[in-house]
Amino acid sequence: MGESLKKSIASIALVSVLALTGCSGTGNTAAGAADSKATQEAPKVPDLIGSWKQSNPSSEKSYQQATVTADKMTIEWVSDGGNTTSIYWIGTFVSPTSANEPYSWTSTRDVEATKSSLLASSDATKEFKYEGGTISYKVSALGTTTTVNLKKN
Numbered sequence: 001m002g003e004s005l006k007k008s009i010a011s012i013a014l015v016s017v018l019a020l021t022g023c024s025g026t027g028n029t030a031a032g033a034a035d036s037k038a039t040q041e042a043p044k045v046p047d048l049i050g051s052w053k054q055s056n057p058s059s060e061k062s063y064q065q066a067t068v069t070a071d072k073m074t075i076e077w078v079s080d081g082g083n084t085t086s087i088y089w090i091g092t093f094v095s096p097t098s099a100n101e102p103y104s105w106t107s108t109r110d111v112e113a114t115k116s117s118l119l120a121s122s123d124a125t126k127e128f129k130y131e132g133g134t135i136s137y138k139v140s141a142l143g144t145t146t147t148v149n150l151k152k153n
């Protein structure tokens with residue numbers, strides 16, 4: 001009976017060691033996976049530089065498009081299905097520095113670049129907002145104001 005008791009204690013000890021080793025290994029793996037997942041899902045600062053097109057046009061033949069560079073934003077009216085463009089806005093642009101949305105900025109109009117365009121906004125500044133992949137802003141013409149939404153091409 002003494003030999004049987006020694007074998008039982010040795011078996012229990014072995015199972016306990018294996019259980020503890022298994023738990024600590026699983027715990028570390030789970031923590032590593034959680035850390036890895038958090039790193040993968042970290043929000044990124046949006047890159048707004050590039051070409052944009054109005055996603056809510058009133059027709060396929062007439063809409064607004066924009067080009068955003070590191071420090072400038074140019075918006076054009078497009079008509080004739082893309083055959084005719086007219087300047088609406090040329091102004092300053094400041095890229096976001098964090099991933100927080102919505103991101104808003106005030107653009108100051110380049111008066112020299114827009115003064116000869118009949119369809120250009122005469123506003124000194126214009127408010128823009130970026131959220132969920134869309135740049136939005138208000139456009140007023142002939143007493144009507146509408147919100148334009150742009151999506152990146």
